[in-house]
Amino acid sequence: MRNILAIARKEVMSYFASPIAYVIIGLFALLFGYFYSAILAFFLRQSLQVGQFGFSGPTTVNINQDMIRPLMLNATVVILFVLPMVTMRSYSEEKRSGTIELLLTSPLSGLQIILGKFAGAMALYSMMLAVTLVHISILFVYGDPEWMPIATSYLGLLLLGGCFVSVGLLISSMTKNQVVSGMATFAVFLMLWVINWLADSTGPTTQEVLTYLSITEHFDDFSRGVLDTKHVVYYLSFIAFGLFLTAKAVDSERWKG
């Protein structure tokens, strides 16, 4: 545990020692803020319409359903772009600069290194998400949203991000080149994102498999405030599998020399 923390601490430190952390958190906050104000403006217009025309417009508006949920769905898109940049250097940079030799010859297990790196990336990601709590708390000041769907949305975002980070680490462990690592990670993320698009035009079994594999399909319930263990299990097993493959990839690199 102490070793995992040591690695995680080093990861976070190196994010903040370079502009990476500031650029990522700053630009994420900017984009999230833009979505926030755009959706808020739309939401206000809608509520005004409901107030003016009553039954002729949409019958009711709900701040959770019509404001926070679309906002969270938009956040997942931003995350899709941002997380490859968080994970692309984790192993690639260590391999390029030779510091991987220090880690692998220290009295650490491969799993400790991987978990440390995972925890480091998740820490940065959590800081990114923490910024958005400011926006959400403003809604609590001026409105009366339910906290449950918000809590499940954040849990969903963390789990979704965890999947991305585990894929990102896996890909980063396979190449020295950060650009290759970043681009490949992004491509895999996007593929996981849209894998269910084909679902409708395939047979019933394939449809079910593709829908199940889609990483966003599982987020939907979280954004509605439904906490279904099925989805939690999907995300957690996805993360575990990703980290397991990373461990194998690091090992096989060592055999190849």
Add this chain to the structure above:
Amino acid sequence: MIEVQHLTKTYGSVTAVDDISFRVEPGEIVGLLGPNGAGKTTTMRVLTGYIPATEGKALIAGFDVFEQPIDAKQRTGYLPETPPLYPEMTVREYLTFVARIKGVSRVDRERRVEASMERTRVDDRADSHCGKLSKGYRQRVGLAQAILHNPDVLILDEPTAGLDPKQIIETRELIKSLAGDHTIILSTHILPEVSQTCERVVIIHRGRVVAEGTPDDLTARLRSTETISLQIDTSGADPTSALIAIDGVTGVRLNSDLASVVGAEVETVQGRDLRRDLAHTVVTNGWGLLELRSIRMSLEDIFLHLTTEEDVAAHNDAANLIKTTSETADA
């Protein structure tokens, strides 16, 4: 303290290390000597547990580096060819991180970091970023990292590569001062380094151990011919025929074309001291004997001797192969 048994490492069809065995006793400094690509780095990487061996095993302080990696690594300090530094960390931050992952306890951490910085004389740059250090400092921070957790065994891959002459001398002194407390194995392709720092030498060539022993041992054992250097004033005459006529002389090489003074290197058969006969010949010919001394074969000569002899054999093999292939083609 270090034991390597029948170690073999292949990368695909390339054999980098081929059945190497050697031992290093506690407190010894042993040099792995060999030309570039001989398998020194591979051997060290297996010893540190960075890469697994294809066959054979390696023990550090009795722990198998493959079976009990954590125990073995706990007792090993390793300086890779390029010091593994994080450019964005300061020297102190970096060493503190290394102390954490090497399992130095919280109470000892600061003391160990300060002590190893002092020992490697990097304390004056403790708060500089690793990325901004000169090559010499980077190498020393790498060394500080290796000795940080006070390991029993130090494995140093070309510790003086890329340093200036003054730094090289300082680093060698440092390494020598570390022996005793630590068992050290270092690799190099620079010959004087071995004779100056190491108590024992293992010469590796093409992935095999070709010779092993103290520098003096090797010099004595491999002296198949002896060379005597002469400087004679012959007043213009050629001394070759007179010298070669002496019983036991196998070759004469003149290395000066000065009109009157001639330098000659005379190769003689092993075990016979021909200095008296040479002096006698010079004097009876009426020449002036200005200098006469026997030349010991240096480690460099031995090294070249060992590594080129095999090259010649390999070259012949290759030539034969080409010949047979063309014959097959003709048929």
